[in-house]
Amino acid sequence: MTHRQIMEALSGLMLGMFVAVLSSTIVSNALPEIISDLGGGQSAYTWVVTASLLTMTASTPLWGKLADLASKKTLIQLSLVVFVLASAGAGLAQNTGTLIAFRAVQGLGMGGMAALTQIVIAAMISPRERGRYSGYLGATFAVATVGGPLIGGVITDTSWLGWRWCFYVGVPFAVAALIVLQKTLRLPVVKRDVKVDWAGASLIASAVSLLLIWVTLAGDTYAWASWQTAVMVGGSILLGLAFVLVESRASEPIIPLRLFRNRTITLTSLASLFVGVAMFGATVFLSQYFQLARGESPTMSGVLTIPMIAGLFLSSTVSGVLITRTGSWKRWLVTGAVLLTAGLGLLGTMRHDTAYWQLAVSMALVGLGIGMMMQNLVLAAQNQVEPGDLGAASSVVAFFRSLGGAIGVSALGAVLGHRVAGYVREGLAGIGVRQSGDGGIPDLDTLPAPVRAVVESAYGHGVADIYLYAAPVALVALVLTLLIKEVPLRTTGGLQEAVARRTADVTATAGPDTVKTEPRTPAGAGTTADAGPSGPLAAAGSQRACAAASPPDGKNG
Incomplete structure (x- = not known):
């Protein structure tokens, strides 16, 4: 595929990822007010996040397997539709139970976008070139991540809108993504019986x-x-x-166990597990810290996290470009793990009155680390497998990252609730106030000044404690990345390799004599070779080669 064809297809993928990430992050700064409005507590706060991560984790390998068996474009569009419909349902929720249920359905769509975006890129682009395009995805992720909380904060703080519009605002972007994907994404697919x-x-x-x-x-x-x-x-x-x-x-296992015979697949999967714990733990609870420990508005909570998002944007983009230029990727994984560990350790020392510049430095380190590791762990795994296993390998790494995130949010959320309750109890006893209430998320504006000071101190100390738990987890990820052996990146994409193999199979079936005496190359195989992987007829040649190797009723996806 030419660079223009890749960028056209990538634009639809980036729009889809933007919608998924935006609709997830847009509620982060609104969540304290959402839970308070719906009458929930810390457990509900945690489960609103965990529910989507849980279904995302469980469905990611399934989406990956379906991508090896069916049309990738159809699957991406299906996951996007599921996500948007669930977002609309979440906006109509009247209690935390309904909200959590629709968030779980949202996770199904998120799992599809997380797995299929990487799979489609792997099919179109060689590992050597993939770093640059993965950097574009990382930049999209960063923009949606920083834009989501800001937009969500503004919507929540706007009286005539309210937090429910946080779930509706992504619909126009989703419609645009569906249209762009329909027009630009063209991948040949070999139709065969699907065994899920x-x-x-x-x-x-x-x-x-x-x-x-x-x-x-x-x-x-x-x-x-x-x-x-x-x-x-x-x-x-x-x-x-x-x-x-x-x-x-x-x-047709959803997670082929034979993949784990490969040392790199095993190590990148385990590293993704621990990165997921640290990454989601680092980002989910920051809004609680800024709103409940420092008394900031939802909008300002988004603004104050910009250093972390800027670090993620910078590192994902720069590392992607340099990996494409040099072919070296391990140094970025190791450096990212070091920065992530250091940033989490520094966040573990914060309190409710810590100077903001210290928080900014810590968040920037965390963002730099996440940006260097998140996409490149997938790249390292994809470089080790055959084209037919790209879907499974990509989804395995995404699965373990999501699993780590789900475990991290659940475990760290439980720790936070326990620590905050203890600190509040101690603080109220110190000022001679008897504790009462149901343990829900407090509204600081309604609290007397002495009690508010106790709550702010408790959340400042409690959130810091969870970062002290997350830092050693990131350190384990560092050790695992050090054990990964760096293998030179291939210079051909999964789609090119698959087409070449199918063309070779057709040639072998036809017989060498037939090929030698045939004046014109059949099935477009020669066209693909003559034009090269970036030639103007590459896509058409690829489709014809696949058509020759597949049943006549196969179709493009």
Whole structure:
């Protein structure tokens, strides 16, 4: 594909990613007010985030497997539609239960966009060139991440709009993304019978769900060391073992276990798990810190996180360009892990009255680290697999990152609720005030000055504590990235390799004598070779080559 063709297709993918990220981040600064308005507490706050991460985690491998079996364009459009409809439903929610349910459906669409965007890029672009285009995606992610909280804050602070419009504002962008994808995304697809591993998908979803429910409720509803803990943890382990057994026997497993024989796949997956814990933990609870520990408005909460987003934007873009130029990627992973660990450690020292410049430096380090690691871990894994496994490999890395995020938000949210409750209890006892209330998210403007000071101090200290837990997790990710062996990036894309192999198969089937005496190259294979991977007829030649190797009713996706 030519650079122009790639950029046209990439524009639709970037619009889709922008919608998904925007609709997720736009509620971050509005969430304290949303939960307060709907009468929820810290547990509901955590589950509004965790619900979408949970379904995103469970569905990501399934989307990846479907991408290896069916039209990628149709799947991307389907995931986008699911996401938008769920966003509209979330905007109509009248209680936290309904909101959490629609957020779970949102996660299904998020899982599709997260996996399929990387898969389509891998099919179109060689690993060596992919760094530059991944940088564009990283920049899109950064813009949506910084724009979301700002827009959400403004909407929430605007009396004639309100927080419900945070869920509606992404609809026009989604419609535009659907139109652009329909017009620009052209990928050949080989039609074959689809065998979806529903049993494996159900088992992994059940195992992860049970684990997250345990993490969320333990220490609050029941003790950490209790029979409920034994039942839930034991059940999660048994479901996980059953998943491994099913995957080892499935003809089309959603997570092919043979991929983990590759050292790089195993290490990048584990590193993504720990990066997910640190990354989501670092970003989800910042809005609570700025609004409840420093008394900022939702709009200002978004403005104050700009250093982190600027760091993410800068590092993802620059690292992508330099990886394309040099072919070296490991140094960026290691540097990113070091910066992420350092930034989280510094955030662990903050309090409600910490100078903002210190917070800005810490957040910038976290953003730089995330930007260097997030896309490049996927790149390292994609470089190690055959074209037919690109979907599975990409979704495996995304799966572990989402799993880490879900576990991180649940665990750190539980820690935050426990720590804040303890600090508030100590603070109120110190000023001679008896504690009352249901443990919900407080409205600082309604509190007496002494009580407000206690709550602000409690949230400042409590949020800092969770970063002290996240920093060692990022350190583990650093160790894992050091163990990854750097392999030179390939210079051909998955689509080119697949087309070349199918053309070779057709040639072999026709027989060498037939090929030698044929005056014109069949199936457009020669056209593709003559034009080169970036020639104007590359796409058409690729489609004809795939058509020759597929049934006559195959169609483009």
